[in-house]
Amino acid sequence: MTDDGPARIEVRNLQKRFGTVEALSDVNLELRDNEILGLVGDNGAGKSTLIRTLVGLHQPDEGEILIDGKPVTIDGPKHARKLGIGTVYQDLALVDQLSVAENMFLGRNPVKKLGGILPVIDTERMQEEAERILSERLDIHLDPETPVEYLSGGERQAIAIGRALVSDPDIVFLDEPTSALSKAAVDHVERLVEELQNTGHTIVIIDHNLEEVLSMTDRIAVLFQGRVVDVVDSDEVTRDAIVAMMVSGQPMGATESVGESDSASSPTA
């Protein structure tokens, strides 16, 4: 059942509270090497909180995170990046006033030494790289000097995705990466995710479009009110079964046994 070797990332008994809201409670989850794991759940189920905890934006109240079997404390996104994690945040994390290239390299601008001593941003290299990543990986052609406030929602999302790839990560977290994209652009992202898997990456993707999730992922973890309801293989599950888990908070076997009462209550949910 489990693959050989430790999971790329494992969380044990992870708990995160915001005041009285239990955003994550006793979450246990494994991210296997080179898999694509989908995270689904209703609004507020804790998907983004899980991702944000895994990149150190939140510190867990309890529980631990293991990377390749070793317990780690992740201090923040920069540390996560050093551990080989690239992230597309749900809010995209772009700064409107800054350019495409500056946003893609935010917090990690390449520098050169002016006169051999003074470290300044290597703008040319940054812009070339930004342009290259956007066109090679996402087939989108933008002037890297344009401030992102001039761009459309889809273009902004592409930049956020491009940024996650800048550091050449092994693990990629995508929190609703396609919500603002056209059908064609979604297809493109799907191909990108596939290509990332083929080149050895491990991926977590959050997406409210269950068809997309079912077609893209290897496994799907269903969250409900901060708990992991179940983790299922994508080709052994139907869309309806996932929806049932998302609204009832009961794992797959259990939903069938309470099927009658559940289907009666779900329209009101």
Place this chain on the structure above:
Amino acid sequence: MSTISSLRSSVDDLREADRTRMMLFALDNLIWPILLVTFVLFSLLLPEIFTQYRNIRFLLYTSAGLGAITLAEGICLISGNFDLSVGSVAGFSAMAAALFLTEWFPGMPGVAGIAVLLLVGGSIGLLNGVSIAKFGVNPFLQTLSTLIIFEGGILVLSTQSVYGLPASYLWIGGEDIDLPLFRPIPLAIFAMFALFLGMWFILTKTRFGRAVYAVGGDEDSAAEAGIDTNRVVILTFVISGVLSAIGGLLLTGFNGGATPTLGTSQLFPAFTAAVIGGISLFGGRGNVLNSLGGVLLLGTIGAGLVMLNIDPQIIQTVNGIVLFAAILLYTFVQRYRERLLSDL
């Protein structure tokens, strides 16, 4: 046919986008034409006198201290913060350094006084930065309290002006530099230009500088991108404190000594200059070089009104009106920008 028309419309789009950008560029740098017009206006009202060497020298010289303090305010505004204490930091650090050189350790060289001055300014900035970044104190309240504390602190140190400072300490703010083929020019003017260029360089060319814009533009995004936002905010306030102290040094040189009220009246003009130079109160936007334009505009108006024999009391009112006009203008520009952007 449809391909041709779509091609044509995309070419039109491109031109449209370029026009929009040029328009926004012009709006962002509006301070320079305004300065030019103001200068020409006073030159016409005061023919021959206004463009004299003596007047231009005076105008630039009186701007130097304010220039440094405007930079101190400007960098805080760009980082999305606020610093009410710039004037009192200038006054307090200048007074502390003056007493250090004359009473506490007389006989020390001027450069030791400058070190003390920078240390005092930087430390107050550190205090502001740590409170705001680490303890989450509201920047308005934090710097209001440092404003009050150190304004009072100046009088605790001395209620009288301190003169008799070493020449090497007064040199940068008070001496002229002899130029070949031209009349002597106060060193403070060069210092002011150097500070603006230096800060422009730091803010536009270095990682730290871009991080200041990122934090000011969207602090959460900056944090998500892996920027240590606390460090950026603390460092911003330290730099602000140091720049305020340099303002105090330049004003001390200009006055020939440290006066208890030297920095007190600087906060509002510094704020005004930064804002009319186009630095956004909402953070993340603005060019410090344009705030030099703001400083020079205030200097030009001040000098012009003095030479027109207008009651000096009125100057402050005029500055207020200029600020009001600038705020109206930039609010309009911001709306216009949003409209242009939504059209793209």
